[in-house]
Amino acid sequence: MNFRQSILILIFLLMAPSAYSSTVVNNDSLSDESDGKNWLGFGKTYSEKRFSPLTEVNSDNVGRLGLQWVLDLPTDRSLLSTPLVVDGVMFFTGSYSHTRAVNAKTGEVIWTFDPKVREIAGERLRIYWDSSRGLAIWEDRVIIATVDGRLISLDAATGTKQWEVNTIPEGKAYYISGAPKVFDGKVIVGNGGTEQEAARGYVVAYDIATGKEAWKFYVVPGNPADGFENEAMEMAAKTWTGDWWTFGGGGNVWHGITYDPEFDQVIIGTGNGSPWNQKIRSPGGGDNLFLCSLIAIDSKTGNYKWHYQTVPGETWDYNSNMDIVLADLEIGGEPRKVLLHAPKNGFFYVIDRHDGELLSAEKIGKVTWASHIDMKTGRPVEIEGSRYEDGRELIWPSVFGVHSWHAMSFNPLTGLAYIPTIEMPSLFTDEGVDLKGWRSPKFNLDAGVAFGVEDVPPDYGTGALLAWDPVAKKKVWERALPNNWNPGTMTTAGDLVFQGTASGDFIAYHAKTGKDLWKRNLGSGISAPPVTYTIDGKQHISLLVGWGGGGLNLGTLAGQHGWAYKIHPRRLFTFALDADLPIPKSPDPFFPKPVDVPDLEIDTTLAKAGASQYAQTCLWCHGPAAVSGGMGPDLRAAPTTRDYTIFKNEVVNGRQSLGMPYFPRYSETQIQELFHYIRQEARKAVNDGT
Numbered sequence: 001m002n003f004r005q006s007i008l009i010l011i012f013l014l015m016a017p018s019a020y021s022s023t024v025v026n027n028d029s030l031s032d033e034s035d036g037k038n039w040l041g042f043g044k045t046y047s048e049k050r051f052s053p054l055t056e057v058n059s060d061n062v063g064r065l066g067l068q069w070v071l072d073l074p075t076d077r078s079l080l081s082t083p084l085v086v087d088g089v090m091f092f093t094g095s096y097s098h099t100r101a102v103n104a105k106t107g108e109v110i111w112t113f114d115p116k117v118r119e120i121a122g123e124r125l126r127i128y129w130d131s132s133r134g135l136a137i138w139e140d141r142v143i144i145a146t147v148d149g150r151l152i153s154l155d156a157a158t159g160t161k162q163w164e165v166n167t168i169p170e171g172k173a174y175y176i177s178g179a180p181k182v183f184d185g186k187v188i189v190g191n192g193g194t195e196q197e198a199a200r201g202y203v204v205a206y207d208i209a210t211g212k213e214a215w216k217f218y219v220v221p222g223n224p225a226d227g228f229e230n231e232a233m234e235m236a237a238k239t240w241t242g243d244w245w246t247f248g249g250g251g252n253v254w255h256g257i258t259y260d261p262e263f264d265q266v267i268i269g270t271g272n273g274s275p276w277n278q279k280i281r282s283p284g285g286g287d288n289l290f291l292c293s294l295i296a297i298d299s300k301t302g303n304y305k306w307h308y309q310t311v312p313g314e315t316w317d318y319n320s321n322m323d324i325v326l327a328d329l330e331i332g333g334e335p336r337k338v339l340l341h342a343p344k345n346g347f348f349y350v351i352d353r354h355d356g357e358l359l360s361a362e363k364i365g366k367v368t369w370a371s372h373i374d375m376k377t378g379r380p381v382e383i384e385g386s387r388y389e390d391g392r393e394l395i396w397p398s399v400f401g402v403h404s405w406h407a408m409s410f411n412p413l414t415g416l417a418y419i420p421t422i423e424m425p426s427l428f429t430d431e432g433v434d435l436k437g438w439r440s441p442k443f444n445l446d447a448g449v450a451f452g453v454e455d456v457p458p459d460y461g462t463g464a465l466l467a468w469d470p471v472a473k474k475k476v477w478e479r480a481l482p483n484n485w486n487p488g489t490m491t492t493a494g495d496l497v498f499q500g501t502a503s504g505d506f507i508a509y510h511a512k513t514g515k516d517l518w519k520r521n522l523g524s525g526i527s528a529p530p531v532t533y534t535i536d537g538k539q540h541i542s543l544l545v546g547w548g549g550g551g552l553n554l555g556t557l558a559g560q561h562g563w564a565y566k567i568h569p570r571r572l573f574t575f576a577l578d579a580d581l582p583i584p585k586s587p588d589p590f591f592p593k594p595v596d597v598p599d600l601e602i603d604t605t606l607a608k609a610g611a612s613q614y615a616q617t618c619l620w621c622h623g624p625a626a627v628s629g630g631m632g633p634d635l636r637a638a639p640t641t642r643d644y645t646i647f648k649n650e651v652v653n654g655r656q657s658l659g660m661p662y663f664p665r666y667s668e669t670q671i672q673e674l675f676h677y678i679r680q681e682a683r684k685a686v687n688d689g690t
């Protein structure tokens with residue numbers, strides 16, 4: 001090569017850097033809002049906006065969007081996760097944290113990694129979450145968190161395991177469903193589990209190179225007799241009463257964690273109480289810090305910086321685990337560095353992230369537990385009776401919140417947040433709960449308050465896509481959606497918002513007006529948010545499709561679209577302009593038909609005991625009153641529940657590799673009780689013709 005040729009090559013390289021340089025995932029690239037080529041973090045960048053600057057696909061031409069490729073995922077069930085894309089390679093987690101790298105140009109699988117969750121979880125598999133919401137990438141590593149509580153570093157090129165740590169104390173019923181988050185060479189992870197255990201929430205940061213713990217932050221104080229870990233815990237303990245530590249207290253950080261590089265802080269969204277019912281957890285009342293809060297933690301030291309509590313003294317499962325989005329907004333004529341947060345409690349918060357000052361809080365849905373947030377004190381003004389003081393109260397929102405973990409996005413060009421919302425109440429009642437003698441469960445579901453184990457009618461809850469202006473504090477547009485359980489959103493500089501629906505439609509809306517501009521049915525309920533990126537400069541949009549998540553335990557409400565267990569294929573779809581593959585066929589909606597065993601005499605005493613046992617151990621996968629929403633088979637229709645011996649064998653031995661846990665410790669009587677309860681529910685359905 002002569003001098004002239006080398007100069008020409010050098011000029012070429014300088015002109016087309018993206019074709020030759022590979023992306024390094026680190027603080028710089030994860031802060032780069034202008035990069036449309038990649039989707040590097042859970043919310044795309046550190047700001048968690050789920051906003052892409054790409055405009056190739058836009059409100060004028062989105063009608064030309066077509067299917068580029070599709071990947072079948074036959075072993076998956078719930079698909080909830082956000083795929084990440086680095087230089088044309090896509091990484092995602094499926095059921096049981098099964099991880100794949102895929103060539104995003106062709107849909108070919110490059111490697112897979114199975115962390116063997118079902119084998120390792122053993123009896124713990126009975127905690128129903130089978131899916132994880134995402135993974136993280138740092139430099140040349142992929143970091144996954146497994147449902148059973150491990151954190152694993154993989155070589156991004158090969159999928160080979162580099163290190164693995166257990167993040168959960170032995171024997172605890174905690175699980176990880178959230179995506180680990182990376183920053184500054186560290187990875188941070190929390191966990192969930194406040195309903196199955198005396199749970200005490202915490203987050204841990206590890207050094208990514210070694211897997212060694214860097215710091216740990218507890219959310220609620222432990223037993224004062226053991227001394228407090230730090231001043232924050234000492235301060236928090238003053239807001240608790242009774243022997244809260246014997247119940248764990250809760251506050252588990254199972255979703256929202258945002259790194260804020262401008263203030264060297266990690267902001268975590270904390271969970272509800274363990275148990276939910278404050279009359280048990282902290283019988284003399286109190287705010288119960290730091291439940292249902294946003295907490296800023298110094299990212300270098302793990303020390304407390306500030307907090308804002310959205311629900312003092314929580315008693316409804318109104319946690320603040322939802323996404324925490326960073327934005328620069330002009331408020332009252334002043335530029336402010338804020339965070340946007342729409343927790344379960346039904347208010348939309350704008351908070352100064354420098355010091356946690358509350359800037360605004362407005363209702364975004366039907367809320368009957370509080371009238372408003374007092375801007376002087378920053379505290380909600382509660383409506384009398386909402387703490388089910390008399391033992392029973394129907395309250396909006398439900399335990400699923402006005403907004404759950406399904407991601408909101410924020411478009412800095414329209415100034416709007418796009419939020420999947422829910423309108424649904426819960427009946428909270430102490431009836432049948434022994435408030436004085438209550439003890440925390442161990443791998444059973446018991447929140448210290450009854451909130452419904454009956455089937456849920458199809459119209460009990462509804463959903464919407466809400467476009468909310470956080471500066472004007474008002475709704476700009478809203479679109480009604482089917483069901484209450486619709487997935488997260490993504491928005492682009494092409495004036496678009498993308499979202500799937502519970503009924504299986506993938507829709508592109510005009511970001512300013514909410515008009516739908518493009519729609520395809522993808523053959524299964526959608527529960528994951530889309531992402532966008534480029535391949536050879538061309539914009540692509542990808543989405544995992546597989547009905548799933550906790551909302552499926554709502555019986556007929558969840559089952560109304562006919563996404564019955566294992567009937568509809570799980571797939572990864574990728575769309576681009578002018579691509580024209582046909583959408584692959586999916587079976588018609590399917591509604592399992594309950595079958596009665598007419599000559600069996602149902603023992604109502606056994607069935608009654610079976611009802612409460614079923615609610616504690618089977619409901620979360622098989623649905624309330626044995627009506628499945630699609631997470632597991634409908635036991636009223638299943639062939640193995642008609643004969644006691646066959647049923648017993650299923651329960652004792654399980655089908656661990658398929659997600660049905662084994663229950664080897666159940667007594668003959670317990671299994672009889674379950675059997676008679678399921679038979680009773682099947683007979684009821686057959687007689688009612690439902």
Ligand code: HEC
Nearest residue numbers: 125126127128617618621632633638639640650658659660
């Ligand atoms: C963690 C989720 C989970 C829990 C908890 C769970 N199951 Fe299952 N169960 C499943 C799944 C998934 C399958 C289907 C496995 C397969 O694909 O064959 C299943 C299958 C079954 C079957 C076989 C159904 C058929 O198709 O014939 C029976 C019976 C059953 N479960 C009973 C129970 C009972 C009783 C309980 C409570 C004691 C329970 N299960 C708890 C997930 C669960």
